[in-house]
Every structure is written in C-alpha cells, then in structure tokens.
Amino acid sequence: xxxxxxxxxxxxxxxxxxxxxxxxxxxxxxxxxxxxxxxxxxxxxxxxxxxxxxxxxxxxxxx
Amino acid sequence: xxxxxxxxxxxxxxxxxxxxxxxxxxxxxxxxxxxxxxxxxxxxxxxxxxxxxxxxxxxxxxxxxxxxxxxxxxxxxxxxxxxxxxxxxxxxxxxxxxxxxxxxxxxxxxxxxxxxxxxxxxxxxxxxxxxxxxxxxxxxxxxxxxxxxxxxxxxxxxxxxxxxxxxxxxxxxxxxxxxxxxxxxxxxxxxxxxxxxxxxxxxxxxxxxxxxxxxxxxxxxxxxxxxxxxxxxxxxxxxxxxxxxxxxxxxxxxxxxxxxxxx
Numbered sequence: 283x284x285x286x287x288x289x290x291x292x293x294x295x296x297x298x299x300x301x302x303x304x305x306x307x308x309x310x311x312x313x314x315x316x317x318x319x320x321x322x323x324x325x326x327x328x329x330x331x332x333x334x335x336x337x338x339x340x341x342x343x344x345x
Numbered sequence: 346x347x348x349x350x351x352x353x354x355x356x357x358x359x360x361x362x363x364x365x366x367x368x369x370x371x372x373x374x375x376x377x378x379x380x381x382x383x384x385x386x387x388x389x390x391x392x393x394x395x396x397x398x399x400x401x402x403x404x405x406x407x408x409x410x411x412x413x414x415x416x417x418x419x420x421x422x423x424x425x426x427x428x429x430x431x432x433x434x435x436x437x438x439x440x441x442x443x444x445x446x447x448x449x450x451x452x453x454x455x456x457x458x459x460x461x462x463x464x465x466x467x468x469x470x471x472x473x474x475x476x477x478x479x480x481x482x483x484x485x486x487x488x489x490x491x492x493x494x495x496x497x498x499x500x501x502x503x504x505x506x507x508x509x510x511x512x513x514x515x516x517x518x519x520x521x522x523x524x525x526x527x528x529x530x531x532x533x534x535x536x537x538x539x540x541x542x543x544x545x546x547x548x549x550x551x552x553x554x555x556x557x558x559x560x561x562x563x564x565x566x567x568x569x570x571x572x573x574x575x576x577x578x579x580x581x582x583x584x585x586x587x588x589x590x591x592x593x594x595x596x597x598x599x600x601x602x603x604x605x606x607x608x
Contacts, residue, residue, distance in 0.1 A: 286362075286390050293363020293557040300558040311558055318386040 285310045351427035353455045354434050355441040355448035357467015358384070360553050362391050365468040371395065373465065377434035379426050383419070383447065384438035385555060392436055402447070419447045420454060427460050440469035444491075444511070471509075473553035474581065477561045480507060485586050492516035492582065496534055504541040505591070508584040510534075513550075514576035528572035535571050542587045544569040549583040550576070 288307060292298050300308065354373050359365020374380055374395045382389050383402040393399045405418045426433045435441065441448040442464055455462035471489065475482065486506030492513045494500075502508050510516065517530030535544070545567050552562035566574055571582070 284394075286387070286394060289387070289556060289558070290363035290391060290394075293361055293365075303558070308558075311556065314387055314390075315556070 285314060349459050350430040351455075351460050352432050353423065353427050353451060353460060353462040354432075354465060355452060355463075356434060356436055356465040357440040357442075357469070358388060358392065358436055358438070359468035360439050360470055360473050360555060362388055362556055364557055367465070367467070370465050370467060373434050374436060376432065378431035380434045380436060381419075381423050381426075382436045383445075384436065387556065388438060416447050416450070420451045423447075423451045424454055424458070427455050427462075428458070437467075440467040440472075442466070443469045443471065470511075470553045470579070470581065473561075474509070474551055474583065477553065478549065478551060478563060478583065480583070482507065485590065492534065493518060496537060502541065505586050505588040507586060510582040510584070512578075513571075513580050513582040514578055525576065531572040535568060538568060538584070542568055542584065546584070546587050548585070550574060551581045551583050552577065552579050555579075 285307060288303070289311065292300075292303075303311075354377075356370040356373050358370060374392060377396055378398065380392065380396045380399045381402055382392050382399055384392070386403075389399070389401055389403075400422075402419045402422070405415045405422075407415070423433060423435055435448055435451060437445050437448050448464060452462040452464060474480065480487070486503065487509060488502050488506055489509045489511065490500060490502075492510040493516055495502075495510055496517055513531075514525050516526050516534045518526040547565050548568050548571070550562065550564045550566065554561060562580070564574075568584070
C-alpha cells in the first residue's frame with residue numbers, strides 16, 4: 283500500500299493512530315514532509331488587489 | 346444568458362489529508378474532466394489518487410513575481426478548460442473561499458461568460474481552531490484579521506471578544522518577499538495590541554496539523570513574548586478577551602418598551 287493511501291486511511295479512521303504504523307512507514311512520512319514545500323502557505327492578501335475589493339465606504343460607520 | 350456546456354466547481358479538501366474531505370467534494374474530484382489543485386504537495390499527491398488529470402497550480406508562483414499576475418494566470422488556466430466545455434474542478438487547501446482569491450475570481454469569471462460555476466465549502470483552519478482549542482465564537486464573539494492588514498490599516502477591534510490574527514509570522518512585513526517578519530516588526534504589532542491588552546495577557550500560538558500523524562500546536566505565551574516567539578507560515582495568534590461584556594442598558598430599555606407595546 284502506498285504511503286499516501288496509508289495517510290488517507292489514517293485520516294479516515296479515528297481508531298487508527300501513528301502508533302499503528304511501522305517504523306519504515308513513519309520514516310517514509312517524514313521524508314514526504316521534508317521534501318514538501320508549499321509555496322503558497324502564505325497568501326499575500328493584506329493589500330486589496332483592486333479598489334473594488336474594498337467594501338463600500340458608505341457602509342463604514344467611521345465615514 | 347444561455348448557459349454553456351463547461352462547468353466549474355471549486356472545492357476544499359479540508360486541512361488534514363484524508364480526514365476532512367466531504368463525500369460530495371470527493372465525488373466532484375472523481376467525476377471531473379480536469380482537476381486543478383492549489384495545496385501542499387502531500388495533499389496534491391492524495392488528490393492525484395482520485396482523478397487521472399490532476400494539475401498543480403503551484404508552478405505559477407515565482408520568486409519576486411507579482412501575485413496578481415500569478416493569480417490571473419491561474420484563473421486563465423482554469424477558465425481555458427471551462428471554455429473547452431469540460432467539467433473543471435478547482436481544489437483549494439482548506440476551504441476554497443477562505444484566504445483564496447483565485448476560486449472566487451474564477452467562479453465570477455466563469456459566470457460572467459455564461460458558464461455554471463459554484464463553490465463547495467471545506468473545513469478551514471478556522472474550523473479546526475474552534476474544535477482544537479474549544480472556542481465557541483458565539484460565547485463572546487470572534488474577530489478575524491490578516492495580521493499585516495490589522496497593522497497597516499486603522500481597524501477597530503473589541504477586547505471583549507476573541508481576536509484572531511492569521512499569518513502572524515508575516516505580521517508587519519512590507520516586502521512581500523520574506524517568509525518571516527522581524528522581531529522589531531512584530532514588536533510594532535505588540536505596541537498596537539497593548540493599547541487594548543496588558544502586555545502579560547496570555548495569548549495562544551495555534552497550528553492545525555496537515556497530516557493525521559501530527560499533533561495540534563497550542564502554545565500559550567505572554568503577549569510581550571510574541572516578537573521572539575517561534576512562528577511558522579501556518580501559525581495563528583489567538584487572543585482571548587481581556588475585558589468583560591458590558592450590557593447596553595439603553596437598548597435593553599428600548600426593547601422592553603417595544604415588548605410592552607406589541608402585546
């Protein structure tokens with residue numbers, strides 16, 4: 283069984299835990315994590331892209 | 346406008362591989378002609394087991410590349426397939442509508458061109474936070490801000506409600522090029538927060554796991570320790586209320602008056 287399938291089953295079945303995995307499977311998961319780079323872990327969203335991304339200023343009680 | 350043949354559905358597989366995906370979301374992926382994925386690589390590998398035509402959107406990112414160009418290229422790639430009359434599914438880590446511009450804009454673009462497009466909710470990091478930390482947003486209210494936006498704009502927060510700041514590791518970074526802001530930049534955030542909270546207010550650093558083999562991170566620190574705290578790209582700052590709810594007697598009396606007249 284592939285390690286991805288193992289992770290899927292582990293996620294689906296609350297009666298299973300990491301302690302049910304073999305040492306080899308744990309090492310394989312660690313290798314998978316080590317080489318996994320998620321480029322978009324941070325979304326740069328603090329600046330609205332366009333003026334229409336901002337809410338209608340008439341609804342702002344400060345104005 | 347007559348609806349055309351191509352369709353777009355944006356779905357969220359949740360945060361933890363295998364644990365969060367809905368049956369409906371999985372069916373969308375399995376039945377699609379083409380599946381676009383924006384997620385971490387392990388989630389991508391899992392989605393690849395569900396459909397033979399799975400395409401990652403990650404390659405559109407580039408060092409120093411304007412994010413608006415990246416997002417537009419992603420949208421174009423998705424809509425090109427919709428225009429070819431295909432059943433297209435976009436898979437976006439967590440919830441497809443939370444901290445994600447591409448699914449919202451892709452759906453709006455597809456609809457504007459006369460195609461059927463929709464979004465299916467997924468389990469977001471916010472949902473995980475409520476479950477893992479035992480927080481009910483109904484108790485005192487809950488305010489959510491992206492940490493840098495909270496700093497860069499005049500925002501009014503209520504210290505009698507929870508305040509949750511996302512992407513805290515980037516708080517105060519104006520370069521859009523780093524993965525971690527500096528302690529000095531985060532000290533500016535602490536300065537803003539200490540107008541409403543004592544510096545020894547206890548705050549939590551929360552991280553939801555992405556694999557079923559990992560544990561939740563819930564580290565409690567003093568607010569003053571935030572600048573030097575260990576932060577990652579997925580850390581969220583949770584600030585519990587520092588003030589009691591104050592009853593609005595005037596509104597109460599007004600409502601009581603309404604009640605007597607309506608009998």
